[in-house]
Amino acid sequence: MDLNFTPEEVAFRDEVxxxxxxxxxxDIRAKHLGGEHATRxxxxxxxxxxNANGYAVxxxxxxxxxxxxxxxxxxxxxxxxQLAGVPHPLPFNVSMVGPVIAQFGNEAQxxxxxxxxxxxxxxxCQGFSEPGAGSDLASLRTTARREGDTYVVNGQKTWTTLxxxxxxxxxxxxxxxxxxxxxxxxxxxxDMKTKGITVRPIRTIDGGAEVNEVFLDEVVVPAENLVGQExxxxxxxxxLLGNERTGIARVGVSKARLARIRELASLERMGDIPLIEDRxxxxxxxxxxxxxxxxxxxxxxxxxxxRGQASGKPNPxxxxxxLKGSVLQQATNELLMEVVGPYAMPYVPEDDREGSNExxxxxxxxxxxxxxxxxxxxxxxxxxxxEIQRNIVAKAILGF
Amino acid sequence: MDFxxxxxxxxxxxxxxxxxxxxxxxEQRKAFLSxxxxxxxxxxxxxxxxxxxxxxxxxEHGGFGGGPVETMIVMEAFGRGLVVEPYLATVILGGGLxxxxxxxxxQAEMLPKIVGGEMLVAFAHVERHSRYxxxxxxxxxxxxxxxxxxxxxxxxxxxxxxxxxxxxxxxVSGGQRDRDGIGLFLVRADTxxxxxxxxxxxxxxRAAEISFDRARAETVGEPGAVLPHIERVVDEAIAxxxxxxxxxxxxxQTTTVDYMKTRKQFGRAIGEFQAxxxxxxxxxxDLEQARSMxxxxxxxxxxxxxxxxxxxxxxxxxxxxRSGRKIxxxxxxxxxxxxxxxxxxxxxxxxxxxMIDILFGDADRHLAxxxxxxxxxx
Ligand SMILES: Cc1cc2nc3c(=O)[nH]c(=O)nc-3n(C[C@H](O)[C@H](O)[C@H](O)COP(=O)(O)OP(=O)(O)OC[C@H]3O[C@@H](n4cnc5c(N)ncnc54)[C@H](O)[C@@H]3O)c2cc1C
Numbered sequence: 046m047d048l049n050f051t052p053e054e055v056a057f058r059d060e061v062x063x064x065x066x067x068x069x070x071x072d073i074r075a076k077h078l079g080g081e082h083a084t085r086x087x088x089x090x091x092x093x094x095x096n097a098n099g100y101a102v103x104x105x106x107x108x109x110x111x112x113x114x115x116x117x118x119x120x121x122x123x124x125x126x127q128l129a130g131v132p133h134p135l136p137f138n139v140s141m142v143g144p145v146i147a148q149f150g151n152e153a154q155x156x157x158x159x160x161x162x163x164x165x166x167x168x169x170c171q172g173f174s175e176p177g178a179g180s181d182l183a184s185l186r187t188t189a190r191r192e193g194d195t196y197v198v199n200g201q202k203t204w205t206t207l208x209x210x211x212x213x214x215x216x217x218x219x220x221x222x223x224x225x226x227x228x229x230x231x232x233x234x235x236d237m238k239t240k241g242i243t244v245r246p247i248r249t250i251d252g253g254a255e256v257n258e259v260f261l262d263e264v265v266v267p268a269e270n271l272v273g274q275e276x277x278x279x280x281x282x283x284x285l286l287g288n289e290r291t292g293i294a295r296v297g298v299s300k301a302r303l304a305r306i307r308e309l310a311s312l313e314r315m316g317d318i319p320l321i322e323d324r325x326x327x328x329x330x331x332x333x334x335x336x337x338x339x340x341x342x343x344x345x346x347x348x349x350x351x352r353g354q355a356s357g358k359p360n361p362x363x364x365x366x367x368l369k370g371s372v373l374q375q376a377t378n379e380l381l382m383e384v385v386g387p388y389a390m391p392y393v394p395e396d397d398r399e400g401s402n403e404x405x406x407x408x409x410x411x412x413x414x415x416x417x418x419x420x421x422x423x424x425x426x427x428x429x430x431x432e433i434q435r436n437i438v439a440k441a442i443l444g445f
Numbered sequence: 446m447d448f449x450x451x452x453x454x455x456x457x458x459x460x461x462x463x464x465x466x467x468x469x470x471x472e473q474r475k476a477f478l479s480x481x482x483x484x485x486x487x488x489x490x491x492x493x494x495x496x497x498x499x500x501x502x503x504x505e506h507g508g509f510g511g512g513p514v515e516t517m518i519v520m521e522a523f524g525r526g527l528v529v530e531p532y533l534a535t536v537i538l539g540g541g542l543x544x545x546x547x548x549x550x551x552q553a554e555m556l557p558k559i560v561g562g563e564m565l566v567a568f569a570h571v572e573r574h575s576r577y578x579x580x581x582x583x584x585x586x587x588x589x590x591x592x593x594x595x596x597x598x599x600x601x602x603x604x605x606x607x608x609x610x611x612x613x614x615x616x617v618s619g620g621q622r623d624r625d626g627i628g629l630f631l632v633r634a635d636t637x638x639x640x641x642x643x644x645x646x647x648x649x650x651r652a653a654e655i656s657f658d659r660a661r662a663e664t665v666g667e668p669g670a671v672l673p674h675i676e677r678v679v680d681e682a683i684a685x686x687x688x689x690x691x692x693x694x695x696x697x698q699t700t701t702v703d704y705m706k707t708r709k710q711f712g713r714a715i716g717e718f719q720a721x722x723x724x725x726x727x728x729x730x731d732l733e734q735a736r737s738m739x740x741x742x743x744x745x746x747x748x749x750x751x752x753x754x755x756x757x758x759x760x761x762x763x764x765x766x767r768s769g770r771k772i773x774x775x776x777x778x779x780x781x782x783x784x785x786x787x788x789x790x791x792x793x794x795x796x797x798x799x800m801i802d803i804l805f806g807d808a809d810r811h812l813a814x815x816x817x818x819x820x821x822x823x
Contacts, residue, residue: 179781181710204782249785250792256785314574316581316622325813379770382799383807386576387601390646390800406644406654407573407600415647419796422777423785430781432720 050117058121061100065129068094078130078301080381080413082253082395085168085210092134092165101134102163106147109159116351120344127297137169137206138162142215144288145232145281149273158213158234172202172216172235172259173282180433182217183226183279187261189218189233196220196233196271198241198264204427208244208257211237216261221276232278234270241265249423251416253395286429293363293428294370296341302377303334309384309410320384333376340369361441364434371424371431378418385414392416448740450518457515460495461522469526471790477529482607483651484530493562498536502544506556513681513746517688517739524692527790527797529650531565531604537685538603539566541678542612546629546666555610567608569599569655570675577806579614579675580624584657586615586668593664594638595630595657605653606643608634613657614675617668628668629675636660648797673751680758683805684746687739687765690801691732694769697776697794698732701725704780715779724779728772735768752818759811760821766808769798 050058065074073087083091095101096110104119105111114122126133143162146154161167178185187200198218208214214235221229235242241264246254273281307330310321320326347362382389388407395416397403405412425431439445450458468488477485492498500515502508509515516537523532540559543551543566558564575581584597595615605611611632619626632639638660643653666674702725705716715721742761748754773795777784784791802808815821 174782179710184710248787250787250796252787313576315576316578325809329809383809387571387803390601390652390803392645392647406642415799418799419792422774425778426781426785431778435720
């Protein structure tokens with residue numbers, strides 16, 4: 046029993062910490078820590094800097110830029126990235142489509158797509174969900190019919206995050222109408238410039254426009270863009286969904302936000318004292334911190350158990366991390382909004398928050414508080430809702 | 446013991462509910478929000494014609510002579526429709542302050558105009574560091590000839606941008622947090638020295654930052670001794686927004702149940718999953734607990750025992766804050782992605798509920814008040 050990292054691991058942590066805090070511009074990190082969404086340019090710039098230094102895709106196979114790090118190293122890398130406020134490399138590229146192509150794609154696809162995905166030369170988006178296929182993803186109805194050496198795709202995807210920036214869409218489509226639900230699905234790569242694709246933004250309740258509907262009308266896709274085998278797409282989708290493991294708890298994000306809450310609570314006044322000196326507030330903050338510490342320990346247990354193991358099979362314990370991690374992120378959002386108090390009420394449109402000549406309304410940290418609280422309700426919905434995670438734990442761990 | 450409405454109250458309820466159902470659909474509301482003031486002057490006129498703007502005022506001022514129960518009826522219906530007009534600001538707060546603290550002349554001058562829909566009023570009390578304390582006031586009032594001038598900054602003034610008149614707390618003596626020495630002042634919005642910066646709030650309503658630079662003002666009530674009146678009006682306002690929140694929560698709760706009965710995944714309505722049914726039941730329990738406390742605050746709002754009244758208002762605010770947060774988060778979660786979109790109504794209820802928690806102090810703040818007093822059963 047030993048809670049300490051080895052000297053090598055400590056040295057590794059210091060190295061990534063130094064990298065993130067010196068190579069990624071402080072203004073990008075400060076903005077991100079403050080709850081603002083990174084712009085397209087900032088995300089591209091950050092990921093390219095990371096890629097140039099071998100930090101964009103360390104979990105990929107070595108020949109495509111991976112680093113063969115241990116699970117502990119991957120953990121430390123994520124944690125340091127989050128604590129420093131570095132925008133994560135685009136998950137659609139590095140955590141989703143990249144690993145699928147690396148594992149199931151052919152050589153030509155790997156050569157064509159992986160280096161560009163790592164360097165964000167292509168921006169990918171995820172076309173899984175449909176209006177009728179959310180939690181029950183396998184009921185999706187978008188079809189691809191084979192015509193010569195092409196597929197012709199018809200249907201509608203929805204909730205497609207950042208499709209407005211995307212060059213490519215990785216998409217689940219139905220290629221066999223007669224087969225059972227899961228068995229007629231294929232995984233296909235679609236160039237967003239292809240004729241017949243319409244992207245319509247969906248405004249979310251926080252005022253942002255990060256999700257979209259994507260309509261596909263007689264979209265002709267070269268058959269060479271099929272990943273793996275026809276009708277085996279469901280296996281690849283499961284691989285993809287089970288892939289984002291240790292990072293999913295985002296403990297570092299919550300730790301960074303708690304530090305910010307402490308800082309803001311020392312600026313806010315509660316009668317004669319700073320809010321941070323109010324006993325009830327301190328106890329509430331401590332309560333969230335304790336739960337987060339427990340989650341960090343749980344995550345470290347998962348990480349330690351995986352050390353030295355080849356990654357591959359999704360670990361049902363990752364459902365615990367998702368469940369608790371999402372709820373604690375939301376708890377920190379609530380706490381931050383409570384710290385801000387009455388000045389959480391003014392609404393400043395996202396476009397006006399940065400680069401505006403108008404002085405802020407109230408303290409300059411207030412504008413993001415409520416929108417962030419609203420926005421992050423999503424984290425218990427997407428990536429397999431918390432109810433679906435509970436179903437997984439009930440089945441895979443408790444044996445019901 | 447009687448929780449029933451009387452005949453007049455039922456008539457009032459039926460007429461407001463009908464108005465909201467007929468005139469306040471989601472799309473209609475959206476159109477109201479996009480008007481220059483951020484609400485509908487046309488609807489405001491309708492409220493006046495129906496007598497709604499006169500609900501809490503005496504008949505001699507053109508009012509309906511109603512009490513907190515009548516206010517509750519209106520606010521609950523407004524909550525169900527997410528009404529955006531400045532009823533809280535003008536009728537409950539503005540009118541309430543004039544009713545309790547204003548001189549006869551001020552009442553005779555202002556109340557009929559409020560009732561007739563010809564005057565909008567806003568209550569300016571929040572300051573940058575005051576957080577939720579009504580007596581935390583740095584804005585200064587000084588004598589100037591036979592009148593007064595105000596200097597200082599007020600924030601998050603509900604509907605402060607469209608108000609014709611502002612009721613402003615300002616200090617005539619004492620330190621920033623002294624309970625004594627606070628005055629209430631009436632300032633016409635177009636008075637020189639008044640600068641307003643209006644903006645929308647997270648729930649689509651409006652507010653303003655307002656600064657006063659030696660702006661001429663007249664007193665409302667006795668300068669220095671007006672805080673008890675202010676607290677009384679805020680207690681009534683708390684009861685009113687508790688009632689509004691019942692409308693908001695009811696809409697979230699029933700919409701969620703309806704959605705669960707129609708949304709199909711895995712070949713069945715998601716409402717068939719028992720795990721989700723139980724969550725819906727808990728929402729319902731939370732709603733009924735909140736409704737009970739909203740009623741409690743309403744009945745207690747007319748109490749002359751200031752301590753008991755404050756305690757009831759605080760206790761209700763805690764329950765409403767907690768139930769509202771729970772129901773709001775669950776309505777989103779049980780809907781799934783659709784609830785995150787601005788095009789669907791439920792997120793707007795969630796946001797209004799979140800803002801109601803902040804108004805006049807959040808659940809934590811009022812929990813501290815109740816705990817400091819001892820027991821709600823004392
Ligand atoms: C902001 C945001 C971004 C997203 N980005 C993307 C993206 O980029 N690409 C993409 O493909 N998708 C994306 N999604 C979609 C996301 O994956 C779905 O929202 C999610 O799968 C849930 O589906 P649904 O919204 O249709 O809810 P539903 O599946 O209709 O669920 C409604 C409710 O029922 C519950 N439920 C459903 N089935 C069960 C069951 N068997 N047992 C118990 N409870 C159940 C759910 O947990 C939920 O509470 C995004 C969603 C959001 C909100």
